Amino acid sequence: MRLIRTLALLAVLAGGTGWWLTRPAPLSAAAVEGLTGDAAKGERIFWAAGCASCHMAPGAKGEAQRVLTGGQRFASPFGTFIAPNISQDPEAGIGDWTLLDLANAITRGVSPRGQHYYPALPYASYARMELADVADLFAFLKTLPADATPNAEHDLGFPFNIRASLGAWKLLFVSQAWAVPGNMTPTEDRGRYIAEALAHCGECHTPRNALGGPDKARWLAGAADPSDPGGKARVPNITPAKLTWSEADIAAYLTTGFTPEYDSVGGHMAHVVDNFARLPTEDAAAVAAYLKRVAPVE
CATH class of the missing domain: 1.10.760 (Cytochrome Bc1 Complex; Chain D, domain 2)
Incomplete structure (x- = not known):
């Protein structure tokens, strides 16, 4: 009986601790x-x-x-x-x-x-x-x-x-830490802020695990396209291992939707281009500089 009471108490404590750790944590006023x-x-x-x-x-x-x-x-x-x-x-x-x-x-x-x-x-x-x-x-x-x-x-x-x-x-x-850490130039730092915080590039371009969490060891290395029920479509790898365009080419793509080969943007990325076209040109250039600092992943 004592063992049962002890186990029950431990279960209550574990549940309470779990609730405390996982409760919503809003900001203070x-x-x-x-x-x-x-x-x-x-x-x-x-x-x-x-x-x-x-x-x-x-x-x-x-x-x-x-x-x-x-x-x-x-x-x-x-x-x-x-x-x-x-x-x-x-x-x-x-x-x-x-x-x-x-x-x-x-x-x-x-x-x-x-x-x-x-x-x-x-x-x-x-x-x-x-x-x-x-x-x-x-x-x-x-x-x-x-x-x-x-x-x-x-x-x-x-x-x-x-x-x-x-x-x-x-x-x-969920963490406030940068996915690509380290000191950067002011331009690269601005690009990191836009890409990782505002434009949330990693939400689509980073593969996810079974729990739906991003695999930060393969940051921006491409992922399955969730809009394709057949599971064949891919969101591309935009690390330097695959995205070999120049910074100027990347910035031009983000603001015009045209690749260096004069192909045009499609899918949800068209919305991203529409958004970047409304921003100062230096923002697209900053993101391009940041992407060159991302670790290459095959």
Whole structure:
């Protein structure tokens, strides 16, 4: 009987410790205190971070891309994620969010109600964002229109529909550390910030393990395309082992969509090019310089 009580106590302690370690961990209010945000700077963050690429309505073009109604579907091995409405509508969207709410969502993966978000929102990358940039983004989002389109539920089966399990995933795979560490030139450092934090290049170009976590030992070495149900399509390896273009060629591709062989961009990468075309040319050049510093992986 004593052994049973001891084992039961250990089980309770282990469960409590597990809950404590994996509970949502939002920022404190002090983290964003005094940050006012600049909408003009925030527009640059908006396009670099690819917000419209996921949250605009399916097939939206031109100015309609700024109406963040959501609704695009993103297939994965765990189910289909449906991008939510992040327009300024206070009920369907995020119109009643505070800066702290936005910072918690995109850098901690925690909702205003204190729940874990799924990493379809690439907070594993956005965790590296400067909070001043989050404030600028928040200021810009406030200038965008509201839309009352209701949100749709993700199409996920058991056990992936249990949000509580995401706390353990975060412990394993979310870190503010750079994927490519080391000292860099100011240009390379800017490129690292854009590629690893804002544009979240590693979310698509890095292979994942069985738990859906990125294999950082093979950073940017290419991965299966989750949008291909047959599993044959690949997101390309963009390490120097395979991407042998010059920095100028890479920067031109990011802003025009044309390869050195005059092939043109396709798939979701077309959205990335559309975003980079709206940024200062030095941002694409910085990403190109960073990519040359990535470890080559065959």
